[in-house]
Structure formats: C-alpha cells, structure tokens
Amino acid sequence: MPANLPPQYLEAEKKFRQAHTNQEKLEALEEMLSIIPKHKGTEKLQAEIKQRISKLRKQATREKKSQAKTHHDPYFIERAGAAQIAIVGPPNSGKSTFLATLTRARPEIADFPFSTYYPTPGMMEYQDIQIQLIDFPPIADENIEGNFTNALRRADAILLIADATSKRLLEDIEIVEKALGKSKISFLPRPLPSLSWTFLPLIIMLNKVETPSSQENLALCQELWQDKTEVIGISLKTKNKETIERIKEKIFQLAGIIRIYSKPPGLPPDLSRPFILKKGETVKDLAEQIHRDIAQEIKGARVWGSGKFDGQLVSVDHPLEDKDIVEIHT
Ligand SMILES: Nc1nc2c(ncn2[C@@H]2O[C@H](COP(=O)(O)OP(=O)(O)OP(=O)(O)O)[C@@H](O)[C@H]2O)c(=O)[nH]1
Numbered sequence: 033m034p035a036n037l038p039p040q041y042l043e044a045e046k047k048f049r050q051a052h053t054n055q056e057k058l059e060a061l062e063e064m065l066s067i068i069p070k071h072k073g074t075e076k077l078q079a080e081i082k083q084r085i086s087k088l089r090k091q092a093t094r095e096k097k098s099q100a101k102t103h104h105d106p107y108f109i110e111r112a113g114a115a116q117i118a119i120v121g122p123p124n125s126g127k128s129t130f131l132a133t134l135t136r137a138r139p140e141i142a143d144f145p146f147s148t149y150y151p152t153p154g155m156m157e158y159q160d161i162q163i164q165l166i167d168f169p170p171i172a173d174e175n176i177e178g179n180f181t182n183a184l185r186r187a188d189a190i191l192l193i194a195d196a197t198s199k200r201l202l203e204d205i206e207i208v209e210k211a212l213g214k215s216k217i218s219f220l221p222r223p224l225p226s227l228s229w230t231f232l233p234l235i236i237m238l239n240k241v242e243t244p245s246s247q248e249n250l251a252l253c254q255e256l257w258q259d260k261t262e263v264i265g266i267s268l269k270t271k272n273k274e275t276i277e278r279i280k281e282k283i284f285q286l287a288g289i290i291r292i293y294s295k296p297p298g299l300p301p302d303l304s305r306p307f308i309l310k311k312g313e314t315v316k317d318l319a320e321q322i323h324r325d326i327a328q329e330i331k332g333a334r335v336w337g338s339g340k341f342d343g344q345l346v347s348v349d350h351p352l353e354d355k356d357i358v359e360i361h362t
C-alpha cells in the first residue's frame with residue numbers, strides 16, 4: 033500500500049471494507065478512485081480498484097439476469113438486527129442445536145452428519161438488541177460452493193463450532209480454516225493480501241465438553257490456536273442460564289459492535305432504541321447514521337459514559353464506547 037494516501041481515501045476504503053452489498057462496494061470503490069492521488073506510486077492500486085469495479089459491474093449484470101430467470105439463491109439471507117454472525121463448522125458438531133438454543137428458530141437437529149442442507153437464520157436476543165445467527169451447512173471439504181462463500185463474506189463475523197469429542201478435531205478445524213482461506217476470508221488482524229480479501233473476526237467454540245474424553249482435545253486446541261483466536265469449551269447438552277448468558281456475551285463481543293443512545297439537548301436520552309456502531313467508531317460516525325446533514329453541521333458533542341467525566345465535551349473524532357449516551361451539538 034503506497035504511503036501518504038489522504039484521509040478521505042482511507043475513509044472511503046473503510047466504507048468499502050464495511051460494505052455488505054455489491055452496490056455499496058461499487059459506490060465506495062468509485063469514491064476511492066476519484067480521491068486517490070494520480071501518480072506513479074499509486075498506479076498499481078488504481079489498477080486494482082478499476083479491476084474490482086469492472087468485476088463488480090459484471091457480477092451485478094449477471095445477478096440481474098439470473099434474478100430475471102427467478103434464479104433463487106438459498107444462501108442469500110436478508111440481513112436483520114444489529115449484526116449477522118455465520119455459524120460454520122464440521123458436520124454433526126451441534127451448529128443447529130446452537131441456533132435452536134439461542135434463538136426461536138427450529139432447524140433440524142439429527143444424530144447423523146449433514147442434516148443441514150441450507151442456511152437457516154434466527155434472531156438472538158441480547159439485552160436491548162437482536163443479533164442474527166445463521167446456521168450454515170457443514171464444511172467437510174475445503175472447496176465450498178460460490179454461493180456459500182459469498183454468503184459468508186456478507187456476515188460480520190464467524191463462529192466456528194466443532195465437536196470436542198471428535199477423534200480428528202484438529203483436522204476438522206483445519207478444513208474449515210482452509211475453506212475460509214479459499215473464500216478469501218482472513219480472520220487474522222493483519223494487512224489483507226489484496227482488496228479482494230475480506231476480514232472477518234472469528235472465534236471457536238468446542239461443543240460437547242460435558243464428555244470427559246473431550247478435555248484433552250480442548251486443551252490441545254486452545255494451545256494450538258492461542259496466537260490466532262479464542263477457543264471456548266461449551267456444552268449445549270448440559271447448558272444452564274449462566275452458560276447461555278456467557279455465550280451470548282461472547283457473540284456480542286465477536287460482532288464488534290457498540291450501542292449508542294442519542295440525547296437531544298435539554299431532554300432525557302432515548303434509551304428505547306440504540307444506534308449500532310462498529311467498535312472504534314466516533315461521534316462523527318454516529319452523526320452520519322442519524323442524518324447526513326447533521327454529519328456536515330456537527331461541531332462536537334457531550335458524552336456520558338466513556339468520557340472522563342459525565343457530560344464531557346468531546347470532538348467529532350472522539351471514539352465511542354458501548355452504552356455511551358451522546359448529545360450532538362451542531
Ligand atoms: N453430547 C452432546 N451432544 C450434543 C451437544 N449438542 C448437540 N449434540 C448432539 O449432536 C448431534 C448433532 O447436532 P446438530 O445440531 O444437528 O449438529 P450440526 O452441526 O447442525 O450437524 P450438521 O447440520 O449435520 O452439520 C445431535 O445428536 C445433538 O443432539 C452437546 O453439547 N453434547
């Protein structure tokens with residue numbers, strides 16, 4: 033990546049990374065192309081952006097054509113709630129049980145592998161928000177179909193559920209890891225190889241840990257993955273209220289979102305419906321979500337929560353934290 037790209041470019045690239053639809057991606061790429069300084073040092077990047085634009089345009093035309101033929105994509109799940117989490121993993125690990133435990137969805141649960149054919153969504157309630165979970169078909173081969181790949185790339189994060197009692201647990205997980213790699217999904221927080229890659233946070237839950245023989249597997253997996261991500265042992269069979277709460281909390285953290293309550297000057301805050309921002313986003317990002325005009329006129333804000341003291345005046349670049357109350361000043 034060439035140095036000294038202007039902040040507006042980085043802002044547009046951030047939009048691109050966070051885009052969920054092809055239309056949003058196209059708009060962000062076009063913005064990137066119009067902002068990028070045109071000189072020798074950025075030629076390669078310009079070419080890459082142009083290539084992505086042309087690819088997305090072609091894809092959009094293809095999708096329009098196939099929609100015209102009423103081609104149905106069973107992997108396409110309409111987004112709902114504050115975030116979308118993809119549940120993936122080897123066969124028979126308890127992915128559908130997980131969905132049935134945390135949401136009102138009733139997917140098929142079976143004691144034989146490959147019982148889920150198509151992704152099934154469900155809404156998980158977490159305090160005052162809902163997070164969408166999608167139970168995907170099992171991954172037992174590192175080559176997964178294109179629709180599956182695209183659906184994963186639309187999610188906000190990945191929850192990998194594996195069976196802690198499996199005799200080949202590490203291979204089970206490795207296959208999923210490879211399938212994600214082939215889908216150009218990186219879950220390690222480091223620079224992506226190119227614009228065509230997507231970063232998605234990932235955690236691993238090893239299910240069925242009530243089985244004594246699984247303890248060794250859990251310890252082994254935790255050791256092996258300690259530099260990459262968190263590995264948590266769960267049992268959906270012997271679950272209780274506390275374990276469910278702990279799991280929900282983990283999913284909320286995995287989603288990488290924060291809840292912000294807005295407050296009009298001189299009035300109490302509206303605690304009924306939080307705005308959903310990504311972790312690290314600022315007062316400016318909140319203003320943009322409320323209204324474009326407000327984002328242009330904003331001068332600062334008062335924040336209750338993450339500020340040094342309640343009601344502290346902060347600048348537009350102030351990063352917000354979960355449950356902050358914000359009064360925007362224009
Ligand atoms: N011992 C034990 N069995 C469990 C646990 N959770 C789920 N199971 C069982 O594991 C089997 C597979 O559960 P599913 O939820 O269908 O697994 P899946 O990952 O959706 O399976 P596929 O869709 O085929 O990939 C079922 O017999 C469940 O009852 C658990 O915590 N402990």
Ligand SMILES: [Mg+2]
Nearest residue numbers: 127128147148
């Ligand atoms: Mg299933």
